[in-house]
Amino acid sequence: MLFLILSILCSVTVGVIFKITRKYNANPIQIIAFNYIAALVLCYFTFSPDLTIVHKDAPWNIYAAIGILLPIVFLFLIFSIKHMGIVKTDAAQRLSLFIPILAAWLIFKEEFNSYKVIGLVIGFIALLFILRKQMQNEQNKWIFPVAVFVGFGVIDILFKQIALYTTLPYTTSLFIVFSIALAISLLIVFYDVIFKKNRFSTKNVLFGALVGIFNFGNILFYLKAHKAFAENPSTVFAGMNMGVIVLGSLVGLFFFKEKLSKINIIGLLLALISIVFIVRSQF
Numbered sequence: 001m002l003f004l005i006l007s008i009l010c011s012v013t014v015g016v017i018f019k020i021t022r023k024y025n026a027n028p029i030q031i032i033a034f035n036y037i038a039a040l041v042l043c044y045f046t047f048s049p050d051l052t053i054v055h056k057d058a059p060w061n062i063y064a065a066i067g068i069l070l071p072i073v074f075l076f077l078i079f080s081i082k083h084m085g086i087v088k089t090d091a092a093q094r095l096s097l098f099i100p101i102l103a104a105w106l107i108f109k110e111e112f113n114s115y116k117v118i119g120l121v122i123g124f125i126a127l128l129f130i131l132r133k134q135m136q137n138e139q140n141k142w143i144f145p146v147a148v149f150v151g152f153g154v155i156d157i158l159f160k161q162i163a164l165y166t167t168l169p170y171t172t173s174l175f176i177v178f179s180i181a182l183a184i185s186l187l188i189v190f191y192d193v194i195f196k197k198n199r200f201s202t203k204n205v206l207f208g209a210l211v212g213i214f215n216f217g218n219i220l221f222y223l224k225a226h227k228a229f230a231e232n233p234s235t236v237f238a239g240m241n242m243g244v245i246v247l248g249s250l251v252g253l254f255f256f257k258e259k260l261s262k263i264n265i266i267g268l269l270l271a272l273i274s275i276v277f278i279v280r281s282q283f
Helices: 002-024 028-047 060-084 086-095 098-106 114-131 143-164 170-195 202-228 233-254 262-280
Strands: none
Touching: 002 028, 002 060, 002 086, 002 202, 002 233, 028 060, 028 170, 028 202, 060 086, 060 143, 060 170, 086 114, 086 143, 086 233, 086 262, 098 114, 098 143, 114 143, 114 262, 143 170, 202 233, 233 262
8 A cells, every 4th residue: 555655645746736836937848858867867777678588579659759749748738737736636536537548448449337437427427627717717727737637647648558569578668668768858848949049058957857756656656556466456556546636635725725616616526436446446
């Protein structure tokens, strides 16, 4: 249970760091790039990936797709936290689990029971309620959490495809994906520096390193939690998603004074209920 709690704390902390960077006028593009440098270093020394066994038959198209999507979706995550807050962004990210579930039904023809169908319906209603803007908030940028919802959902599908490729260890594939994401991030940074004249800053390095540490910690502890609960993976699945929504909501409401309407709060409760139904469908 400790690994699961640590994974939840790391996930929410990433959002908190991005929220804090607003006060220091930090550059999100540079933060993302330095985040992947830190994550790569930690990945290399923690998992010791064997790159000599990587060959041309590896799923390079999937690696490339995830590597390109990760920094782009990360940018949307930052903008979503900036304009919509941690509460709605964390909820949108966690509700993105419905996209791979729908893909399993529509693309991979997985059979659905009534619990899973009810969970999906409640989940989509929850998303609409969570993202419903307050009338007085003219700067409500709902497109950002929607991009987070879709982006992380697609990434989840692609990561599941990598997990099916058993010739390479999952941690080696993760290192390759991080490397591609770093390369894409650096290209964006160089464009930003050369054409938009934004200079490198030490604060972006520090924020990026912090994000990378907690981002990697989230993955590391999540994998360890799955090993600890090998006989009951749904416990990890439910605990992670519900834990992030609850803790993210508490942090957003009490530390950053984010405002939620009654409809938004109902949406958060429905999100938790929908996850319960999804987990129940696994039994």
